[in-house]
Amino acid sequence: MGTHFYNPAEGGDALLWQHLFWFFGHPEVYIIFLPAVGMVSTILPAFVGRPLFGYMLLVMALITTGVLSFGLWVHHMFTVGLPRLGESFFTASSMSIALPAGVQIVCWLATLWAGKPVYKTPLLFVLGFIVTFVMGGLTGVMVASVPFDTQVHDTYFVVAHFHYVLIGGAVFPLLAAIHYWFPKITGRMMSERLGRWSFWLIFSGFHLTFFPMHLLGLLGMPRRIYTYQPELPWAGLNLFVSLSALILFAGFLIFFVNILRSWNDGLPGGDNPWGATTLEWATASPPPSYNFRRIPVVSGREALSAGEEDLPVVAGLRTDRRELLVTSVVEALPQARESSTSDSVWPFWAAVATSVLFIWSIFTPWAVVWGSIPVAVTLVGWFWP
Numbered sequence: 324m325g326t327h328f329y330n331p332a333e334g335g336d337a338l339l340w341q342h343l344f345w346f347f348g349h350p351e352v353y354i355i356f357l358p359a360v361g362m363v364s365t366i367l368p369a370f371v372g373r374p375l376f377g378y379m380l381l382v383m384a385l386i387t388t389g390v391l392s393f394g395l396w397v398h399h400m401f402t403v404g405l406p407r408l409g410e411s412f413f414t415a416s417s418m419s420i421a422l423p424a425g426v427q428i429v430c431w432l433a434t435l436w437a438g439k440p441v442y443k444t445p446l447l448f449v450l451g452f453i454v455t456f457v458m459g460g461l462t463g464v465m466v467a468s469v470p471f472d473t474q475v476h477d478t479y480f481v482v483a484h485f486h487y488v489l490i491g492g493a494v495f496p497l498l499a500a501i502h503y504w505f506p507k508i509t510g511r512m513m514s515e516r517l518g519r520w521s522f523w524l525i526f527s528g529f530h531l532t533f534f535p536m537h538l539l540g541l542l543g544m545p546r547r548i549y550t551y552q553p554e555l556p557w558a559g560l561n562l563f564v565s566l567s568a569l570i571l572f573a574g575f576l577i578f579f580v581n582i583l584r585s586w587n588d589g590l591p592g593g594d595n596p597w598g599a600t601t602l603e604w605a606t607a608s609p610p611p612s613y614n615f616r617r618i619p620v621v622s623g624r625e626a627l628s629a630g631e632e633d634l635p636v637v638a639g640l641r642t643d644r645r646e647l648l649v650t651s652v653v654e655a656l657p658q659a660r661e662s663s664t665s666d667s668v669w670p671f672w673a674a675v676a677t678s679v680l681f682i683w684s685i686f687t688p689w690a691v692v693w694g695s696i697p698v699a700v701t702l703v704g705w706f707w708p
């Protein structure tokens with residue numbers, strides 16, 4: 324577009340790009356992690372037979388993590404040469420995010436501690452997540468400190484750290500989630516035997532591959548450089564890492580074989596194979612296209628109490644035209660019946676007109692003037708009469 328934001332010759336600042344990148348890039352780590360928190364918090368109670376410990380605390384910790392994550396990005400830029408006071412601030416904020424993360428881990432551990440864990444494959448992956456993510460969090464506190472970070476910057480220590488955080492914090496929960504919701508999607512169970520094989524191969528393969536990278540980094544091996552002089556002391560560990568990656572590969576191979584085989588030939592699981600209490604298990608597995616034939620009445624986070632099969636349903640809505648149940652916001656108590664609008668193409672044209680306005684306005688400010696005419700027309704059509 325010919326802008327000069329990053330061009331020093333025109334009064335811009337090249338470093339601004341790095342700031343902008345990490346102002347996106349650090350919160351993004353948590354955007355990857357937050358869905359995993361939801362998965363783990365949903366899966367864990369199903370395998371320990373009790374509700375999540377400290378639900379409110381966990382949610383508050385999650386929100387705190389989200390807010391704090393926007394104040395940490397400079398910890399990726401400690402070797403840029405920024406003012407010392409600023410670096411100290413970002414050390415403090417980076418270390419402080421370990422607190423809400425610690426609260427979440429304690430809630431999950433307390434749930435495990437107070438329940439009777441049944442060690443099926445999804446729970447194994449959840450435990451693998453907790454172990455791996457805590458280790459990644461500990462090295463995170465280490466690299467938040469400027470003197471230490473200056474030593475290991477751009478070395479394999481950092482590569483090890485972020486694989487522990489991201490594979491531990493997102494891939495392990497995803498693997499747990501796939502094993503857990505597979506019967507919801509297909510009506511069939513994944514093989515428990517293959518599941519255990521894949522878990523132990525992935526878990527051990529992961530740690531054998533990535534733990535030595537901490538040591539390689541401390542020995543000074545730089546990242547993003549694919550080769551090195553033979554006299555440097557990295558060859559043995561690198562060979563070890565490469566061989567361990569094969570174990571990791573074997574684990575994922577078995578995982579994919581498990582999916583393919585179970586898709587058509589897995590044992591039928593019934594509607595609620597894990598005896599879970601969340602709402603998605605209150606309908607058939609796999610669910611019909613309409614999910615619920617009638618709106619179920621849900622009275623809490625645990626939609627199904629133990630052993631319950633059918634929920635009471637909302638009755639009295641019209642069936643000959645669209646009607647919505649209006650409820651209070653927090654308690655969801657029924658308050659009114661509202662007839663819904665008929666089909667309309669106007670929202671679609673309003674969306675097209677709005678998109679044209681915004682894309683056009685990249686090229687000329689006049690688009691805001693002329694482009695608002697079709698937007699106005701479609702909005703009038705939409706809201707008429």
Ligand SMILES: [Cu+2]
Pocket residue numbers: 348349352395396398399
């Ligand atoms: Cu970061």
